[in-house]
Amino acid sequence: MFKNYILDILQKSLSKIGIEQREIIIEYPKNSDFGDISTNIAMQLARELKKSPRAIAQEIIDNLEYDANFITAVNIAGAGFINFKLGKSYFHFICENIAGFGENFGSSDFGIGKKAQIEYVSANPTGLLHLGHGRNAVIGDTLANIYKKLGFTTDREYYFNNAGNQMRNLARSIFARYHQLLGESDYPFPEDGYHGDYIIEIAQELIDLYGNKFAEDNTENLAFFQKYGEEWNFKRIKSTLERLNVFQDTYYNENTLYESGKIEQLLNELKENNLVYELDNALWLKLSQMGMEEDRVAVKSSGEPTYRLPDIAYHIEKFKRGYDEMVDIFGSDHIATYPDVLAVLKALGYDVNKVKVVIYQFITLVENGEQVKMSKRSGKSYTLDELIDEVGSDVVRYFFLMRGVNTHLEFDLGLAKEQSEKNPVFYLQYAHARICSIFQKAKEEGIYLSQNHYITELSEQIEFDLIKKIADFPEIIFESYKTLEPHIICDYLYDLAGIFHQFYHNCRILQESDPLRQARLHLANTTRITLKNGLQILGISAPEKM
């Protein structure tokens, strides 16, 4: 938004010297001596035009037409940077523009008319959510918020499987604890069973409800335990997600792919397209013909499909629903599996560019400099619920989002628990609360926002810095959509809060008289809206008082 005018005049200048439309990179120089805004376009063109960057820069400037109220100086520096010094009118114009968006600032129509699906969490109901699921949930939910902000119609989906080995293992684990609680203390626990305390809780619940009615080891009883465990786990999973402000529209059961014949259909399609072959009683996917390392099994010799088949069928299902974009959120342990799925989809003629895969790295939990271990099947697991109990939902969300998805995230429990200036979440929320408190005070004094914004009253450097930062917001949202990196928004809001705090210290608001007071109130108000809308995307509350 802030850069549009500059881009426009540069583009026109370029076309005058015979260079067609291209992407111009514009940035804010770190050193303010270089002006407010700069571009390296002359350097980019040097190789192509076989001229020195500085000469090209001069040529661009010579052909530049601009409003002298907007741009007060243009010069060449260094190897060929073109630097612009902006006039007050430019900042006023931008600020007025932002104010015009009101509470909707940051929304755009980029995705209007397009449908996106974001699939996240997708944990099977074999246990409680742990921290890894938390990172998955928060990344997925936030990306969905970003898509929504850009105007996409968004479907938030949870894909799960309530059949198979792991679920049978769950039933066996509960069954063993059930017997142990009934007094058979040496009843054997499954080798790779689920050791968490929640299994004991479930077993105890079953005893409280039914006594020893299900003690006999038969398939009916185990099936009952499996179903009971599934429902018990799902209830807990949903309540945990709800606490984190994560809501999903659809829970898609893998089983429906079998029931509706979609797996069968896929198998036929694979055979018709000659993408599979039989070997040792198993059905193999010809992945090596699709550019992959080696072939993999689609149907085991036991007749059971591997995960690949339903995964492919599920994605076909997504394609059939007509999504323009589909986002999958996976932990790094899945990094090797999705290329196979995509390769097959591609071979079947689907446009796999519509599928975006986010791979996030693992979390380590640290307290007092020591790593806290967490593992689902060992007894001592740190559940997501416990973490929310300790630090609250806002902190959990922010900490899970504040690093790049490809970074091993170190979650510092000590810092997270701290309710002080060290904790970045509070720094952000404090800025918002501070602004709200100014308006509260204004209200008490009978001061309200005027119709006229009186933006032209603003003249301090810090006010212009703030305007510049606010104006970046829409672009930041777009950037995080492009890169599928929510942390960009965290960093942005942190910077914005910082600049606001500086403004707050340097510029009085309510003590001034109108119209400057009004101008600053309006600037504070657009800051508030930006912070609030940004926090909303992150799923974090924007308190009015702290």
Added chain:
RNA sequence: GCGCCAAUAGCUCAGUAGGAUAGAGCAUCAGCCUUCUAAGCUGAGGGUCGCAGGUUCGAAUCCUGCUUGGCGUACCA
């Protein structure tokens, strides 16, 4: 062994369609409250961007090799 991902300040991390003096937070040190919230602001110190080569006017960013760490490497999901 092979594959993917990483390595940047004491710590946690930004920064990679090659660009100006590599940034932030925390920690350390020094300042600022009769003034709209000090959960704030101001300043200082702190770096062989893992190592070695290469590409070029220019490399944290691209290429090659190496070292270290994480995750994979199933007819588990």
